[in-house]
Amino acid sequence: MSLSLKASPLPPGSTLGILGGGQLGRMLSQAASRLGFNVVILDPEENSPAGRVSQGQIVAAYDNPTALTVLGQSCEVVTFEFENVPAGSVERLAEGGAVVAPGPRALAVAQDRVDEKTFLNSVGATTVDFAAVDSLNDLISALDRLGTPALLKTRRDGYDGKGQVWIRSVKMAADAWQAIGQCPAILEARADFVRELSVIAARGRDGRIAVYPLGENIHKGGVLKTTIAPAAVEPKTTKRARAIATAILEGLDYVGVLGVELFDLGNGQLLVNEIAPRVHNTGHWTQDGCVCDQFEQHIRAIAGWPLGPTTAHARVEMTNLLGDEIEQWTTLSARADTRLHLYGKAEARPGRKMGHVNRVKPL
The missing domain is CATH 3.30.470.20 (ATP-grasp fold, B domain)
Incomplete structure (x- = not known):
């Protein structure tokens, strides 16, 4: 753990930064306000749900260098409300001296489904069997190993059921690969869960x-x-x-x-x-x-x-x-x-x- 995160607890009146202005940022800001903190939001959407209940909002892209510098210098600690914030933005904040929690590694791991499952299994948090897929040939080989049905997902950016398709036979492989845009993916074995x-x-x-x-x-x-x-x-x-x-x-x-x-x-x-x-x-x-x-x-x-x-x-x-x-x-x-x-x-x-x-x- 970094030395900066071992520092004394932040007193009420400190300013917290949140990357993201959606509902999770809104509820985080409301909780912070109850504890006496000030909150600044960074979000590209003007008048965001979180911005409207916070001390202020910086309206800019998440990777805007100037906006990140201002946020980092204005806040004692910065966090984020969703995992599709660019990992590079969190790294830039940290490199600029800002305290960021959770840190860049957690964000990077969660943004890539192959990296995520690899990490999880390495710490004993078992997942379904899986395979990285970078081509149609990779997909066919993975289906041969994992069997069907299997779930094909984009490695990045999918949420709420988006960017994924079930494959119920090898004959569906080409169509499934087209359906996710032929982008880097992961194939997951089906879990027989209750x-x-x-x-x-x-x-x-x-x-x-x-x-x-x-x-x-x-x-x-x-x-x-x-x-x-x-x-x-x-x-x-x-x-x-x-x-x-x-x-x-x-x-x-x-x-x-x-x-x-x-x-x-x-x-x-x-x-x-x-x-x-x-x-x-x-x-x-x-x-x-x-x-x-x-x-x-x-x-x-x-x-x-x-x-x-x-x-x-x-x-x-x-x-x-x-x-x-x-x-x-x-x-x-x-x-x-x-x-x-x-x-x-x-x-x-x-x-x-x-x-x-x-x-x-x-x-």
């Missing part, structure tokens, strides 16, 4: 780790629809998930909150699907299910404060509001058991995450 789980965990500047209860996730059309937490899991499943999260956090010398998506094979066996070096959609339940939610936890970690408690005080069903589902806000806001979280986005496009609701029930 359900999808996730674990949200944090590591502080002092190396201490805090892990939230697991959530069970339901997807629709490649996009997360619902998370139910705490998930009904056996103690050995919880123990394994904690071990996986700890290995990843320590392997990356990570500071901040991390999301880990898991395939539950049953009987305490878990495979890692992917990681997100940031606060995560499947952790939104913590806003109404825990004393310290994932957003406050991330701010605490990067600011060098003690990590907060992760014990659940309620059972929560988190549901994403996609596209015009946002129009249900009047009905949802009237329910006594429901907390409504809206992101302040102007345009409700199909599939776009406009907000979420947490339905709160006793444990």
Whole structure:
């Protein structure tokens, strides 16, 4: 861990920088404000959701050298809200003397699916079998080794089901390769899993780790629809998930909150699907299910404060509001058991995450 991240905790009144102005940046900024911090956002979109609840926003591309210099000089620590921020931008900030958490390595690993799975297996966080694919011949060879069905994904930039296609026979190889734009890819063997789980965990500047209860996730059309937490899991499943999260956090010398998506094979066996070096959609339940939610936890970690408690005080069903589902806000806001979280986005496009609701029930 760098010497700068071992420094004293940042006092209230310090300024934090966030690369990204979307909903995650917005909720991070709101959490930081509750703790007395000032926040500056860097995002190319004017009047971004996060910018509107922050002290200020720098409107510029993420790789704009001048903007990065200003951000780094204005803030005691800089973080990011999504993993498609250019890794070079984070490296430039660090090289310029800014404190960045999580660091450039975590971002670089998460941005390349082959590098990500290679790293995960190296620290004992097992994944499905996989193969790097750089050509149609590579794809055919990988299908011969891994079998079908198998999932072809772009190595970079895919999210919410984009940039991926299932291959159910070798005859589909050429069409699948065309469908992802003939770009560097990864082929993943199919996982025979019972359900999808996730674990949200944090590591502080002092190396201490805090892990939230697991959530069970339901997807629709490649996009997360619902998370139910705490998930009904056996103690050995919880123990394994904690071990996986700890290995990843320590392997990356990570500071901040991390999301880990898991395939539950049953009987305490878990495979890692992917990681997100940031606060995560499947952790939104913590806003109404825990004393310290994932957003406050991330701010605490990067600011060098003690990590907060992760014990659940309620059972929560988190549901994403996609596209015009946002129009249900009047009905949802009237329910006594429901907390409504809206992101302040102007345009409700199909599939776009406009907000979420947490339905709160006793444990």
